[in-house]
Structure formats: C-alpha cells, structure tokens
Amino acid sequence: MLDFVSNPLLDLLRRRRPGYSLEAPFYTSPEIFEADLEVIFGRHWIFVGVEPDVPEPGDVMVVDVGRNSVAIVRDDDGAVRAFHNVCRHRGARLVHEEKTTVGNLVCRYHSWTYDLNGALIHAEHMGDGFDRSCHGLKPVHLRSLEGLLFICLADEPPADFDEMARVMAPYIAPHNVRDTKIAYQHDLIEPGNWKLTMENNRECYHCNANHPELTVPLFAYGFGFAPEELDDTERANATRYACMLTDKHGEWEAMGLPSREQEHLDDMVTGYRTERLPLDGEGESHTLDTKAACRKLLGSLDNAKIGGLHFWTQPNSWHHFMGDHIVTFSVLPLDAERSLLRTKWLVHKDAVEGVDYDLDNLISVWMATNAQDSELVGFCQQGARTAAYEPGPYSPHTEMLVEKFANWYVKRMRAHADPRTAE
Incomplete structure (x- = not known):
C-alpha cells in the first residue's frame, strides 16, 4: 500500500491546474506508475475483452493488468467467470497461453x-x-455489458x-456483441505512458x-471546433x-437505436460517454470508401447506414459500433513509459472471410490510425522527459474531453490519497 501522505504524489495532485495537461512525473515517474496500478x-x-474471446465452454483468455494475471473462463453452463491466474498451492501461474481451451484448469x-x-x-498427497x-x-x-467484459481487482x-449498464445496454444491444466473432486482433506497444494514449484518444484536434x-x-x-475561426463556408457547413x-438522432431513435449523447466522463466513478454520429460519404462504416x-x-x-456509435469508458477503453x-x-x-493498445475487430459470427468481408478492407483505417497515434504518443513521451516540459493549456473547443479524462484521473487518485476530497 502506497503512503500517499508522505509521497510527493499528493502535492502534485493538489496543485494540478485545471485546463492544463498534467505535470511531467505523471507520465515518467515509476512511483506514480505504481500508484496508477494500485488505485486506477x-x-x-477495467475493460479487458468481449464474450466472443471465450465463445465455447472450456475456452480461456488470460489478461495481465500490471503484475496481476486474470484468467477469464466460460464454464460448462455457458457463464463467463474470472479468476486470479494463480495456483492456490505455491502460487505458480496456472494458464500460460493468452488463449486456450481446457477441460479443467491444471497447474503444470x-x-x-x-x-x-x-x-x-x-x-495429490495432501493428507x-x-x-x-x-x-x-x-x-x-x-x-458483461451486452458482451463487453469488464473486471475489477478490488474486494469491493x-x-x-x-x-452505466442501465443506460448503455439499449445502445449496445442492437449490435449483438455476443453473436459476433473476432475477425482480427492487433496488439501494439505504444512508447508512452498509458495516460498519454488515453489523452490522445479523447480529442481529434490532431x-x-x-x-x-x-x-x-x-x-x-463532429469533434469540436472554434466557431470564431470559421469562414462563411465553414460556418455554413458546421x-x-x-x-x-x-x-x-431522431431517425435512428425512431428505428429503436438510442443515439443521443450521454456524457459522464468525470462525474461518475465509472466514467463513460456515448453518442451515435453520422458517417461521411456512403455513411456505412469506418472504411476508406x-x-x-x-x-x-x-x-x-x-440497414448499414446507422452511423457509428462510440462508447468510451474510464480509464482504459473506447469502442466503435457500426451496422x-x-x-x-x-x-x-x-x-x-510503455502501454499495450489492444484492438479487436468483430463481425457477425457467421460472416466468412473472403466471401462476406475482406480483412484488409475491414482493418485498414484503424491499423493506419493506431500506428499514427502511437508515433504521436511517443513524441509526447519524449517531450515529457525533458527539462523544458511544462503543462500546456487544453483547447476549450477541441480538447474539453481530454480535460475531463485528466479531471477524472486526478479526482480518483485524490479520493484514495486524501479521502476528505472524495465525492
């Protein structure tokens, strides 16, 4: 357990300047990283996967969160369960593969x-x-939130x-996550602190x-702009x-698809945001055409023309649902100074690659975007290491949701460091 009172982290949290990025140690300090693992x-x-990761009884998926390893299992009755991936004998790791199928869980x-x-x-041999x-x-x-899997390592x-589930279930249910399969998964190690990855996601200024x-x-x-900087044509387009x-929103909701914005990024412990947004061009999907x-x-x-539903959760996920x-x-x-970004593309479980979808077309937009974002996160990490770095101001027009992420993070850390500040 970290001693927040004697730790300089509490001073950093107390002097955080609203509307500005965090001080450098939040992105570089191993001690603050340990506090993030403990508290956040x-x-x-924490979002860790989807029910199609373990589609059949006996399927197991392992997710590592810091030093903790969690085995997610579908049992013989079809229920999904999670256990610490630690044998109760002498503490050996129980499941060694990221995914496997077992009859029982046997310690090697x-x-x-x-x-x-x-x-x-x-x-055997225990007397x-x-x-x-x-x-x-x-x-x-x-x-499981309509097939999206979340775990919590805390006792309570x-x-x-x-x-969150009450509000979000009607938004997600029409996409029927449980009736999909994982067409592709990509793991990318980004050269930056996890908060930089999340901050980058929470804005489209870039x-x-x-x-x-x-x-x-x-x-x-759809992602913010400064009205006073628009010319007449841009203002008309906006x-x-x-x-x-x-x-x-009216059209989609008449079809039974909840679409209007729900935003609780920094006023709930389990912060989240959602909204269904129209897509450009043919308006069907996140593809190049x-x-x-x-x-x-x-x-x-x-109907494929139902826009793109985005769903964000604090502290570690975002999602896009298309038709x-x-x-x-x-x-x-x-x-x-390193984070794992895990991306999964899900299609209908009966869809056949090469017949119903082309894999390159399915993944190309976000494969390119993830690589570009990883490089940008690396640039920020490099800057945070330097003596010249100091917190910079967020744009009130395009980075307001970055501020909400930073505000949520500081509030959650302070709630544990100084319980008098808890909501």
Whole structure:
C-alpha cells in the first residue's frame, strides 16, 4: 500500500491546474506508475475483452493488468467467470497461453486441478485433513455489458457500474456483441505512458493533420471546433452538420437505436460517454470508401447506414459500433513509459472471410490510425522527459474531453490519497 501522505504524489495532485495537461512525473515517474496500478487499475472497472474471446465452454483468455494475471473462463453452463491466474498451492501461474481451451484448469507444477467454476477438484498427497473446498481459485469481479467484459481487482468494486449498464445496454444491444466473432486482433506497444494514449484518444484536434484514413469516414465538425475561426463556408457547413446530427438522432431513435449523447466522463466513478454520429460519404462504416466492410450485418440490423456509435469508458477503453462491424480498444499499462493498445475487430459470427468481408478492407483505417497515434504518443513521451516540459493549456473547443479524462484521473487518485476530497 502506497503512503500517499508522505509521497510527493499528493502535492502534485493538489496543485494540478485545471485546463492544463498534467505535470511531467505523471507520465515518467515509476512511483506514480505504481500508484496508477494500485488505485486506477486495481480499484476500478477495467475493460479487458468481449464474450466472443471465450465463445465455447472450456475456452480461456488470460489478461495481465500490471503484475496481476486474470484468467477469464466460460464454464460448462455457458457463464463467463474470472479468476486470479494463480495456483492456490505455491502460487505458480496456472494458464500460460493468452488463449486456450481446457477441460479443467491444471497447474503444470504439481497438477493441482480446478474445474471451470474455480473449485479445486484434485490435489495429490495432501493428507487426510486437507480440505479442498478451502483452496479454490480466487475469483475476480467480472461484469458483461451486452458482451463487453469488464473486471475489477478490488474486494469491493465501484457500485455505479449498474447505472452505466442501465443506460448503455439499449445502445449496445442492437449490435449483438455476443453473436459476433473476432475477425482480427492487433496488439501494439505504444512508447508512452498509458495516460498519454488515453489523452490522445479523447480529442481529434490532431486528426486532420495526422489521420488521412480516419478523416475519410468521420465528419470534421463532429469533434469540436472554434466557431470564431470559421469562414462563411465553414460556418455554413458546421450548421448543416448540426442539423444533420439532430435529424439523424431522431431517425435512428425512431428505428429503436438510442443515439443521443450521454456524457459522464468525470462525474461518475465509472466514467463513460456515448453518442451515435453520422458517417461521411456512403455513411456505412469506418472504411476508406465509407461503405460497409462486411456484407452480413450485425444482430437483426437490416440497414448499414446507422452511423457509428462510440462508447468510451474510464480509464482504459473506447469502442466503435457500426451496422456491419465493431472495433474495441483497450489500453493496458506495461511500465511508466510503455502501454499495450489492444484492438479487436468483430463481425457477425457467421460472416466468412473472403466471401462476406475482406480483412484488409475491414482493418485498414484503424491499423493506419493506431500506428499514427502511437508515433504521436511517443513524441509526447519524449517531450515529457525533458527539462523544458511544462503543462500546456487544453483547447476549450477541441480538447474539453481530454480535460475531463485528466479531471477524472486526478479526482480518483485524490479520493484514495486524501479521502476528505472524495465525492
């Protein structure tokens, strides 16, 4: 347990200047990184994957969060469970592959064997007085939000997940995550602190100059702008976009697709944001021609032109739901200056590669965008290491959601460092 009172972290948190980026140690200090692991990733709901990661009974997925390893298992009754990936005998790692299929969970060291409910069912040579029921796998809190999997390592997880789920379930349900398969997964190690990766995601100030692929399907006016800097043509285009957004929200909601903005990025412990936004061009998907990448639409949808639903969660995920496919992103910290960005592309479980979708077309926009963002995050990390770095001002027009991420982070850290500041 970190001693926040004697740690300079508390002073840094107290003097954080609203509307400005964080001080350099938040991005470079190994001690603050350890605090992030303990407080943010150890006590909050973390997005780790999707139910199609473990589609059948016996399927296992391992996710490492800092030094903690978690095994996510689908049991024989079809329920998804999570356990610490640690044998209860002498602490050996239990499952070594990222994904595997098992009948039972068997420790390679001394063959202690657990069923898919986590119960210890076999342990040789332990004597007559040994009680197997006291040595089952340690459970980890797990929640599925319409097929999106979140874990919490704390003994008592934040209770407001239920409120987020109540609001978000109707938005996500039409896309039927549970009835999809993972067409592709890409793991990218970004050369920056996890907060820099998240900050970069929470704004599109940088998009026009850096993301030629992403700005094909996305409208520039959907991510903030300074009205006083627009010329007459740009102002007219911005007005048309605002009218189109209102019209599309009404149209989609009449189809049974909740679309209007819900924003709780820094006023809930389990912060989140969602909104369905129109897409440019053909308006069907995040592809270079803006047309659907997969011919087989998700769930019972019969129209690909339903925009792109985005869903962000604090502290580590963002998602895009289209009519034809879904893209999920999770950020997992590796050390103070490196992060793992894990991206998954989901299509209908019956879609056939090469028949219903071309894989390169499906993934090209976000593969390019992720690589570009990784380079930008690296630039910021390099700057944070220098003596010249100091917190810079966020744009009030295009970086307001970065400020909400930073504000959420500081509030959550202070709530644990100084309980008097907790909401």
